[in-house]
Amino acid sequence: MSQEHDDASEQQKIRLEKRERILAEGREAYPVTVPVTHSIDEVRSQYPEVPAGETTGDEVTVAGRVLFVRNTGKLCFASLRSGTGTAVQAMLSLDRVGEEALAAWKQDIDLGDQVWVHGEVGASRRGELSIFVDQWGFAAKSLRPLPVAHKDMNEETRVRQRYVDLIMRPEARKMARDRIGALSSLRSSLSQRDFLEVETPILQTLQGGASAKPFTTHMNAYNMDLFLRIAPELFLKRCVVGGIERVFEINRNFRNEGADSTHSPEFGMLEFYQAYADYRDGAATTRELIQEAAQAVCGTLQVEHVDGSIHDLSGEWDSISLYGSVSAAVGREISPQTPRAELEQLCDSHGVDVNPDWLDGRLVEELLESLVTPNFTGPTFVFDYPVDTSPLVRDHRETDGLVEKWDLYVDGFELATGYSELVDPVVQRERLVEQASRAAVDDEAMPLDEDFLAALEHGMPPSAGVGMGIDRLLMALTGLGIRETILFPLVKPL
């Protein structure tokens, strides 16, 4: 007997013994193929209404996981479910399946087993679509008990054993499908607008495109450290320089920072760049992408969250300016030229803690987060940010000290951000040199990427750029936490 066998719970040992016995009797617990003729969904759709107590004369073989059993003396019921969540009832009666197969069923079947059954399609006396079984076998014997179906598993178990979660909870299966539904909608929406999808490096020699702490790794062949990318921005801009004037990428970014209900160390990201467009065009496209994704996933723009609340994503969205909205909230006109002492005094009087290292613009953003964003009633674009927090964005065409950048807030978190991209290579160099000088003290600042600057020096057309968190899009569509939107989020080993 193996160590594993010794450590198994009582219920696991019983299942292991059943497996041994099945194999010893020359039957198969894990056959290489199963004689399936129909999926459970096909049976359901081909026989939508069989009158109670009647049979059809048609025979099928279906396979599924046993999720409900009810045995009586000479008649056994089981609910078999397919991976799509569709179920059909199997009925094993003494007169159809015979004494031996009925006894074996009662002896060997546990909740969670995957089986195939052959028999006539009909309906039970209660009118439930059923297979009247005359032959059955295992597709795969399950060796572990499932959780009870009537109580929620705790969140940790759901995350650590997503396979069990997927078996037990329709919502978990729906999330897996919704996620890929949203991705597929984004790809098709962008493709319809003539955007080309590309793939750019995840292993990078320089961190760039955002300010965040990177994960580092080591490449043995070149004996050099590499970074997992924190953003694809600098590579996608190289694409625009090269003439891919509408380009996007959907891929994973990695940031070595805190994890909470809105942050995951690896997260899905869409970035798209559109030449001959500005940040307002990018905002409009972003709204359309999200609305089309909501329509594709939820079937409506009045999106219902898991808590039952309805969130209207339709129509135009609110659009405010950072300085305008903060000025209104504090009751005093502030601008990028407002002296720091005054900003600090405003933060102080509104209960916003100030870190002395923060730049002036950061103080205004803090005021926004604490005074303005909590009052948003729907998706809201916040326009025009201070230059000192945004080194890759073009200066505002009208107001000194601002850049053409927006953030999109949905449900209180940042869902997307967009720029009129900085394309003047000389200004970009100045900004990046300034950043690089801070890299010595700030491990999130970007080092100088000479190759990126060389690309810009070849001439990049005026462009809009947008980044949107995929996980956060799913959060906005469902109301779930980020770890529920990710099939297998990182968990610490036990």
Next chain:
RNA sequence: GGGCCUCUAGCUCAACUGGCAGAGCUGCGGACUUUUAAUCCGUAGGUUGCGGGUUCGAGUCCCGCGGGGCCUACCA
């Protein structure tokens, strides 16, 4: 990083101020040819997250470690 809470049977949860670790479902044995969380009879199942300590006695109190949650901090 800081604070608070939490970890008990396969699952979901109990156990008053320290005093025999329990229930429901699941499982196992039995009855039942129309069940839907069936019903009825019987029954098994525990290193109370891990390691120390206090005590006649620890699930409960103390210390350390680990997992998880919330708040906070950090986060373009």
